[in-house]
Structure formats: C-alpha cells, structure tokens
Amino acid sequence: MDEVQSGGLFDRAVLLQVSTGRFSVKRKVKDLGAVHVDPAADGGTTDKSRLVVAAELLESAELDAIFSFDGATRRYLMGRALPVALLAPGVYVMPLVIVEELDAYLSVRMAARAPLVADFLSVYDARAASGRAALGRLGDPSAYPPVDIVRSSFRMGFAWFSMGAPGGLAAIRADLYQREAEKLSASFAEALAEARDALRAMAAGLVDHLLDRLAPDVTGKRKRFEASTLAKLIEWCDNFDARNLADDTALAAEVSKIRGALSGVSVEELRGSAFARRETVGRLDSIKSALDGLLGDAPARFFAAPGGVS
Numbered sequence: 168m169d170e171v172q173s174g175g176l177f178d179r180a181v182l183l184q185v186s187t188g189r190f191s192v193k194r195k196v197k198d199l200g201a202v203h204v205d206p207a208a209d210g211g212t213t214d215k216s217r218l219v220v221a222a223e224l225l226e227s228a229e230l231d232a233i234f235s236f237d238g239a240t241r242r243y244l245m246g247r248a249l250p251v252a253l254l255a256p257g258v259y260v261m262p263l264v265i266v267e268e269l270d271a272y273l274s275v276r277m278a279a280r281a282p283l284v285a286d287f288l289s290v291y292d293a294r295a296a297s298g299r300a301a302l303g304r305l306g307d308p309s310a311y312p313p314v315d316i317v318r319s320s321f322r323m324g325f326a327w328f329s330m331g332a333p334g335g336l337a338a339i340r341a342d343l344y345q346r347e348a349e350k351l352s353a354s355f356a357e358a359l360a361e362a363r364d365a366l367r368a369m370a371a372g373l374v375d376h377l378l379d380r381l382a383p384d385v386t387g388k389r390k391r392f393e394a395s396t397l398a399k400l401i402e403w404c405d406n407f408d409a410r411n412l413a414d415d416t417a418l419a420a421e422v423s424k425i426r427g428a429l430s431g432v433s434v435e436e437l438r439g440s441a442f443a444r445r446e447t448v449g450r451l452d453s454i455k456s457a458l459d460g461l462l463g464d465a466p467a468r469f470f471a472a473p474g475g476v477s
Contacts, residue, residue: 179412181266181327183259185244185273187237188322190287192224192298222305225298229287233321236283240276244269247406250365251358260358262409266327273325284321291317330355363413370407370418371458373400374425378451381437381444389441394434401429417461424454 247269248259261269291314299306380396383389407422428450436443 179263180249180260180330181263182330183244183248183261183269183325183327185240185257185259185325186322187240187257188320189233189237190230190317190320192227192230193222222302222310223298224302224310225294227287227290227294229283229290230294233280233283233287236276236280240273243272246402247410249358249362249410249412250369251362260330260362262412265409270327277323277325280323284318288314288318359413362410363415363418366407366410366413366415367418367458367461369403370422370425371455371462373403374451374455374458378448378455381448389438389444392434392438397429397432397434397437400425404429418458421454421457421461424457425451428454 244259244261247265248261251260295311299308299311377396377400380390380392404422404426407419411419428447432443432447437447
C-alpha cells in the first residue's frame with residue numbers, strides 16, 4: 168500500500184473543538200425500595216443492591232428539538248472533517264480551506280440554538296411538574312433544579328487550534344521538541360492513512376446503497392427510493408476534495424466518475440423511469456467494482472457502516 172506522508176495534516180488542517188451542554192433528564196434512582204421486582208418472575212433471587220435504575224425526569228418536545236439541532240450540527244461537521252479516530256469527542260480535524268465556511272456556520276448555529284433553549288426554559292416548570300407526577304415515588308424533587316440553574320447547563324462554543332508540537336519546547340530543549348515533532352508526524356501519517364481508507368469505505372458504502380435501492384426487490388418490484396439516498400452521495404462527493412488531504416488520486420478518479428454518472432440525474436427520474444434506473448446502474452457498476460478493489464487494498468480496521476456514512 169502507498170505510504171501516506173503527514174505533512175498534509177500539518178500544513179493543510181487545523182483542529183476544531185466544539186462543546187455543547189444540555190440539561191440531562193436521566194437520573195439514577197436512589198430509592199430502590201420503590202422499584203418493584205416480581206418475585207414470580209425471578210424466584211425472589213434479585214439483589215436490588217446490584218441494580219442501576221435510571222428515571223427520565225420529564226418529557227419535552229422543546230428539549231427534543233435541542234437534541235435534534237445539536238445532532239444536525241454534529242452531522243454537518245462530521246461530513247466535512249477528516250474521518251479519524253485519534254481525537255476526543257467534539258474535536259475534529261478540519262481542512263484549512265473550509266475554516267471560514269465552518270466558522271460562519273457555527274456562529275449562525277450558536278445564534279439559532281438560543282431561541283430553542285429559551286423555548287424549553289419557558290415550559291420547564293410545567294414539564295417538571297408533569298414529570299414528577301408521572302414518576303410517583305420515584306419523582307425526587309431534588310432532581311429538578313430551579314430554572315436558573317437549568318439555564319446554566321445549556322452552552323455551545325467552539326475554538327480553533329493549530330496542529331504541531333508545542334513550540335515552547337524548542338526554547339527549552341531542542342531534542343525534546345524534535346522527539347515530540349517526530350511522534351506527532353508518525354501519528355498524523357497514520358491518521359491520514361486511516362482517513363484515506365475511511366473515505367474509500369464511505370464512497371463504496373454510499374454507491375452500494377444507491378445501487379441496492381435502484382435494483383428491484385426479490386419479487387421484481389421497484390423498491391422505495393428516498394431522496395436522501397441520492398442527496399447524501401452527491402453531498403459526500405461535493406465535500407470530498409477538501410477532505411482528501413491524503414491526496415488519494417485513485418479515489419479522486421472514482422469520485423470524478425461518480426459525479427459524471429449522476430450528472431443531470433434527478434430523484435423523479437429514478438423513481439418514475441425504469442430506463443433511467445438501468446442507465447444509472449450501468450454507469451455505477453464499474454465504479455463499484457473499482458471501489459471494491461480499493462477496499463481490498465486497505466487494512467481491516469473499519470469504520471462506519473455504509474448506512475451511517477457521514
């Protein structure tokens with residue numbers, strides 16, 4: 168397999184840290200005496216001290232909207248970040264060329280999140296009262312803080328960081344700086360190889376999924392075709408060039424072919440025309456074979472399932 172050099176990460180990527188906070192509605196139940204275990208079901212052998220039971224404090228469509236909003240933000244970022252696993256949750260390796268786009272996007276998302284939080288806070292007391300009533304003996308009043316404390320649990324922020332060994336080390340001991348720089352270089356080279364292989368797997372998974380939806384089912388009938396099936400592949404291709412910091416020319420060639428194969432293709436055509444489906448499948452089949460070949464070159468350390476590709 169071709170070696171991947173780490174310079175692409177040092178020179179063409181930065182770290183993005185995104186932090187979010189929300190009010191948690193899950194609480195551990197302390198009074199296990201209020202938890203009933205049917206003796207007929209377990210023969211009276213259950214040791215309640217070994218149980219960990221959680222209660223959902225309240226139900227709120229307003230809070231669910233915040234969870235959905237944060238999930239959409241996370242998916243947007245994951246779809247543009249390098250798919251590497253060397254970092255903590257909430258930290259992304261981002262191509263330098265899209266920093267301005269992402270900075271503007273996150274600023275807009277922070278502003279759009281605030282009204283959602285305000286909506287939840289405006290109904291919190293009512294939702295808390297309903298939650299306590301629904302939980303009965305398990306509705307511990309101390310688990311429901313005042314609204315001002317709940318407000319402080321909501322946060323969203325982000326920060327940018329450069330990649331490289333701490334420059335201050337060079338002023339202290341040049342050999343320490345060199346050692347850390349070499350360690351980072353090796354880690355980043357591995358991360359680039361991981362990102363390259365993950366992008367190959369994602370491309371193959373998205374193409375496979377599209378081909379599967381275009382093929383008839385076992386009875387010969389047309390399968391249900393969601394617009395997102397085509398949209399996800401097109402969006403992934405649109406973001407590929409910025410994410411291709413490993414300079415994977417083999418995959419870049421196949422992505423170019425995918426773009427050509429899908430040029431001018433619409434969801435309406437794929438749903439309504441058997442001819443359009445056959446033509447599209449014909450154009451994608453050879454690309455699928457080439458992508459499968461690229462996957463055969465990759466080590467077995469895989470990644471996200473095709474259905475969850477970012």
